[in-house]
Amino acid sequence: xxxxxxxxxxxxxxxxxxxxxxxxxxxxxxxxxxxxxxxxxxxxxxxxxxxxxxxxxxxxxxxxxxxxxxxxxxxxxxxxxxxxxxxxxxxxxxxxxxxxxxxxxxxxxxxxxxxxxxxxxxxxxxxxxxxxxxxxxxxxxxxxxxxxxxxxxxxxxxxxxxxxxxxxxxxxxxxxxxxxxxxxxxxxxxxxxxxxxxxxxxxxxxxxxxxxxxxxxxxxxxxxxxxxxxxxxxxxxxxxxxxxxxxxxxxxxxxxxxxxxxxxxxxxxxxxxxxxxxxxxxxxxxxxxxxxxxxxxxxxxxxxxxxxxxxxxxxxxxxxxxxxxxxxxxxxxxxxxxxxxxxxxxxxxxxxxxxxxxxxxxxxxxxxxxxxxxxxxxxxxxxxxxxxxxxxxxxxxxxxxxxxxxxxxxxxxxxxxxxxxxxxxxxxxxxxxxxxxxxxxxxxxxxxxxxxxxxxxxxxxx
Amino acid sequence: xxxxxxxxxxxxxxxxxxxxxxxxxxxxxxxxxxxxxxxxxxxxxxxxxxxxxxxxxxxxxxxxxxxxxxxxxxxxxxxxxxxxxxxxxxxxxxxxxxxxxxxxxxxxxxxxxxxxxxxxxxxxxxxxxxxxxxxxxxxxxxxxxxxxxxxxxxxxxxxxxxxxxxxxxxxxxxxxxxxxxxxxxxxxxxxxxxxxxxxxxxxxxxxxxxxxxxxxxxxxxxxxxxxxxxxxxxxxxxxxxxxxxxxxxxxxxxxxxxxxxxxxxxxxxxxxxxxxxxxxxxxxxxxxxxxxxxxxxxxxxxxxxxxxxxxxxxxxxxxxxxxxxxxxxxxxxxxxxxxxxxxxxxxxxxxxxxxxxxxxxxxxxxxxxxxxxxxxxxxxxxxxxxxxxxxxxxxxxxxxxxxxxxxxxxxxxxxxxxxxxxxxxxxxxxxxxxxxxxxxxxxxxxxxxxxxxxxxxxxxxxxxxxxxxxxxxxxxxxxxxxxxxxxxxxxxxxx
Numbered sequence: 001x002x003x004x005x006x007x008x009x010x011x012x013x014x015x016x017x018x019x020x021x022x023x024x025x026x027x028x029x030x031x032x033x034x035x036x037x038x039x040x041x042x043x044x045x046x047x048x049x050x051x052x053x054x055x056x057x058x059x060x061x062x063x064x065x066x067x068x069x070x071x072x073x074x075x076x077x078x079x080x081x082x083x084x085x086x087x088x089x090x091x092x093x094x095x096x097x098x099x100x101x102x103x104x105x106x107x108x109x110x111x112x113x114x115x116x117x118x119x120x121x122x123x124x125x126x127x128x129x130x131x132x133x134x135x136x137x138x139x140x141x142x143x144x145x146x147x148x149x150x151x152x153x154x155x156x157x158x159x160x161x162x163x164x165x166x167x168x169x170x171x172x173x174x175x176x177x178x179x180x181x182x183x184x185x186x187x188x189x190x191x192x193x194x195x196x197x198x199x200x201x202x203x204x205x206x207x208x209x210x211x212x213x214x215x216x217x218x219x220x221x222x223x224x225x226x227x228x229x230x231x232x233x234x235x236x237x238x239x240x241x242x243x244x245x246x247x248x249x250x251x252x253x254x255x256x257x258x259x260x261x262x263x264x265x266x267x268x269x270x271x272x273x274x275x276x277x278x279x280x281x282x283x284x285x286x287x288x289x290x291x292x293x294x295x296x297x298x299x300x301x302x303x304x305x306x307x308x309x310x311x312x313x314x315x316x317x318x319x320x321x322x323x324x325x326x327x328x329x330x331x332x333x334x335x336x337x338x339x340x341x342x343x344x345x346x347x348x349x350x351x352x353x354x355x356x357x358x359x360x361x362x363x364x365x366x367x368x369x370x371x372x373x374x375x376x377x378x379x380x381x382x383x384x385x386x387x388x389x390x391x392x393x394x395x396x397x398x399x400x401x402x403x404x405x406x407x408x409x410x411x412x413x414x415x416x417x418x419x420x421x422x423x424x425x426x427x428x429x430x431x432x433x434x435x436x437x438x439x440x441x442x443x444x445x446x447x448x449x450x451x452x453x454x455x456x457x458x459x460x461x462x
Numbered sequence: 463x464x465x466x467x468x469x470x471x472x473x474x475x476x477x478x479x480x481x482x483x484x485x486x487x488x489x490x491x492x493x494x495x496x497x498x499x500x501x502x503x504x505x506x507x508x509x510x511x512x513x514x515x516x517x518x519x520x521x522x523x524x525x526x527x528x529x530x531x532x533x534x535x536x537x538x539x540x541x542x543x544x545x546x547x548x549x550x551x552x553x554x555x556x557x558x559x560x561x562x563x564x565x566x567x568x569x570x571x572x573x574x575x576x577x578x579x580x581x582x583x584x585x586x587x588x589x590x591x592x593x594x595x596x597x598x599x600x601x602x603x604x605x606x607x608x609x610x611x612x613x614x615x616x617x618x619x620x621x622x623x624x625x626x627x628x629x630x631x632x633x634x635x636x637x638x639x640x641x642x643x644x645x646x647x648x649x650x651x652x653x654x655x656x657x658x659x660x661x662x663x664x665x666x667x668x669x670x671x672x673x674x675x676x677x678x679x680x681x682x683x684x685x686x687x688x689x690x691x692x693x694x695x696x697x698x699x700x701x702x703x704x705x706x707x708x709x710x711x712x713x714x715x716x717x718x719x720x721x722x723x724x725x726x727x728x729x730x731x732x733x734x735x736x737x738x739x740x741x742x743x744x745x746x747x748x749x750x751x752x753x754x755x756x757x758x759x760x761x762x763x764x765x766x767x768x769x770x771x772x773x774x775x776x777x778x779x780x781x782x783x784x785x786x787x788x789x790x791x792x793x794x795x796x797x798x799x800x801x802x803x804x805x806x807x808x809x810x811x812x813x814x815x816x817x818x819x820x821x822x823x824x825x826x827x828x829x830x831x832x833x834x835x836x837x838x839x840x841x842x843x844x845x846x847x848x849x850x851x852x853x854x855x856x857x858x859x860x861x862x863x864x865x866x867x868x869x870x871x872x873x874x875x876x877x878x879x880x881x882x883x884x885x886x887x888x889x890x891x892x893x894x895x896x897x898x899x900x901x902x903x904x905x906x907x908x909x910x911x912x913x914x915x916x917x918x919x920x921x922x923x924x925x926x927x928x929x930x931x932x933x934x935x936x937x938x939x940x941x942x943x944x945x946x947x948x949x950x951x952x953x954x955x956x957x
Contacts, residue, residue: 172607176615293618296649300614320620323647346622347905 029053029070038083041417052424055447060420082426084415085129087405092134093373099137103182106270107142109133110158120149124451126377127427127440132409138168139178146409165274165285171293186275193265203260288312292323310334320345325360334364339383355391367400385434537582541567543895544579547589553851553865565872568894588876595865596633596873598853599825600772600807604814609638614653626815628891628899629906630826633873636857646898659726660714666733679745682715724748730755742767755779758795759788761802770856771806775835796835800844807853808832833882
């Protein structure tokens with residue numbers, strides 16, 4: 001009986017690309033039953049049971065056999081639904097200090113942070129599990145970090161400390177000069193290293209050639225006078241009575257021809273280092289733009305270079321990105337934009353920039369709150385709802401709040417579409433998450449309940 | 463909606479819109495002449511004419527791809543832009559009535575009444591309108607930012623002030639020591655040059671400053687004299703010592719006296735202007751004087767020292783009754799300078815651009831300032847020169863901009879009336895051969911006397927817009943509203 005039950009529990013087929021997950025099949029199973037699950041991979045599923053064991057969704061579907069010892073949370077008939085958690089790419093209200101305009105590539109966002117006590121609770125309440133934070137300041141202020149909202153306080157322990165290089169290109173000669181000089185310095189550093197390496201390789205080749213020549217000479221000498229011992233000269237051979245001495249002598253013999261040491265790249269200025277990585281395409285930069293004009297200046301800076309980057313569009317008073325949406329879409333890079341209905345410049349004509357970007361062909365869209373503070377996070381869903389109401393596809397919008405920002409933060413394996421074999425990381429909403437009246441009830445990260453609204457409210461009452 | 467209903471709707475819409483199919487009529491102008499058909503391919507090709515050869519090649523190339531298509535089809539990426547049907551105010555060669563300006567890339571290729579328009583060329587039907595060279599704003603502020611070559615790094619090609627500048631007819635502005643084209647939407651070609659002016663303070667308020675300047679210049683002049691003597695000696699083969707050292711010489715002053723730089727003065731009073739004339743007689747150099755309120759009282763001397771002026775015809779200053787000399791402003795200032803051969807440009811009271819501020823007295827309405835000089839007796843052609851070619855000359859760019867001539871930059875404005883009339887609006891601005899402003903689509907002045915459709919295509923577009931239908935075909939229009947279009951009253955009714 002037990003065996004047949006276990007057999008039934010085995011997933012019929014794991015997804016092809018999925019590595020088999022080692023877990024204890026007798027581990028505690030938790031069943032969540034919903035009217036709707038927004039898997040974010042195709043259409044929403046109706047009347048679904050989700051079996052979670054060992055932090056992984058073991059089974060999901062309308063007919064899941066419930067293990068005998070399973071804990072059951074049945075939300076059917078209540079309008080509650082599950083969806084992957086929200087991810088904020090620029091939760092910069094967590095940054096504690098300020099810096100001005102500068103080429104400070106050495107800084108990490110996490111260096112500028114001190115987490116207050118309630119920060120993760122505040123985020124989890126809004127269904128946000130992961131956040132990216134940017135270094136403060138403008139110009140080339142440093143590199144971003146990634147945090148998991150898991151209740152840590154004080155000095156943060158980031159998931160990723162060193163992620164994207166932040167680059168701000170405001171229209172104006174000083175900001176542009178900063179980035180231009182930074183790229184130039186990176187080019188020079190790369191050139192310097194290449195030259196040092198070439199010199200080292202040449203020295204090495206010369207040494208090898210000299211050794212070869214010497215060996216040939218020795219060979220020739222041996223042939224000419226077979227009686228003589230192998231060695232460079234009689235004295236050395238005579239001195240080489242014991243092995244150690246011999247070794248030393250060999251080293252000494254090569255004295256001036258000592259092999260060049262292992263190549264060590266010239267030390268880089270720590271401010272330039274991330275730029276060097278970027279120029280070598282080993283790092284992605286996030287380019288922050290305020291207006292269409294910034295885009296043109298960024299293109300002007302980039303010239304013929306091909307560098308990996310994502311765009312972060314934060315329109316100020318100009319609100320004129322519509323002038324360049326086609327050009328932006330043509331790059332094929334990820335675009336992070338505020339979920340906001342703006343006005344065409346100097347008019348009251350409403351413009352839906354996220355929808356325009358998608359219409360122009362942007363495939364990877366990230367939607368960010370309208371303001372970088374906690375009230376921005378609290379009105380995030382409403383802002384997105386408005387953008388969806390005015391034309392942005394709902395499925396694209398939901399992905400742009402969850403999977404896309406997670407991918408931007410390099411956490412696409414942690415926050416994925418809900419499927420069998422995927423980590424059990426999801427939020428239980430009291431209704432449609434885009435309805436401002438809905439609330440996040442539960443936040444699960446790999447099966448672990450990080451936030452439970454009922455418990456939290458009880459504790460608050462106490 | 464069924465077909466019959468649609469036809470009815472279209473007919474009703476045409477009746478309601480009463481769109482005239484003749485040339486748009488503007489109250490300022492003479493009644494518009496009956497429009498000519500598009501002046502395409504009238505002239506037989508002339509093999510000795512290089513331009514024609516070029517156009518033929520393009521036409522042939524185009525013909526291969528779009529054979530048997532509408533000869534008037536427009537390729538939005540065509541390097542050619544043809545503006546036809548308007549009066550062309552060339553500045554250097556009078557007015558060409560109902561001519562064609564053909565631009566290729568960023569230059570003017572041909573100007574005249576019989577110009578072949580290459581196939582696929584972008585076109586502006588400007589019948590009944592006036593074409594002028596783009597206006598040149600000397601000493602503007604706030605339209606472009608930064609100075610010198612940093613203008614390129616500071617330029618916001620989508621800024622409100624750039625749009626407003628274009629709406630006001632400006633296509634080139636100088637700000638600080640940088641000169642920028644208003645290349646809306648692109649950074650390419652924005653930096654047109656640098657002034658390299660040397661500002662000289664020569665005010666009666668600072669006699670010591672004047673003395674110091676003259677002393678410094680005397681040293682430079684002496685040095686130049688020594689240098690010339692040394693060069694002469696050397697040329698004559700005499701034994702010479704080392705060249706005289708340029709120690710303690712201000713390089714800017716050296717450039718001024720060598721004729722490689724231009725001095726910039728600010729002076730309004732007759733006293734200061736006369737002092738500058740004395741100074742320029744002593745130290746001849748290229749010069750620009752900003753202000754010049756009382757210049758009318760010494761125009762002859764200003765002309766003789768070769769000064770160029772930048773004046774504000776509406777800047778008022780009352781006469782000083784205690785002086786036993788002419789003083790104060792006059793509406794005739796510009797006219798008197800013109801009569802004495804003093805080249806000048808015009809600057810409004812405020813040098814920035816704004817939809818607020820002092821209405822009609824900033825860079826948005828530069829021609830209004832010039833119109834005031836016309837009111838004071840300045841010939842209209844001279845006023846046009848003052849805001850185009852003479853201003854370009856002051857900036858040292860007269861070989862590129864300021865007039866409509868083949869080979870010059872394709873910077874033009876197309877106005878719906880006389881440039882200096884208060885009702886006139888710029889309808890289109892063209893910079894470097896690109897249409898960068900269209901009154902009808904830009905959000906600023908579209909609602910004021912909207913341009914009326916004057917081609918069948920535009921009529922169709924307007925009907926489509928009004929009805930919000932997907933497409934209106936020619937056939938449907940012909941069958942439904944053809945009689946209405948032919949009705950002369952239909953067009954006369956809206957005038």
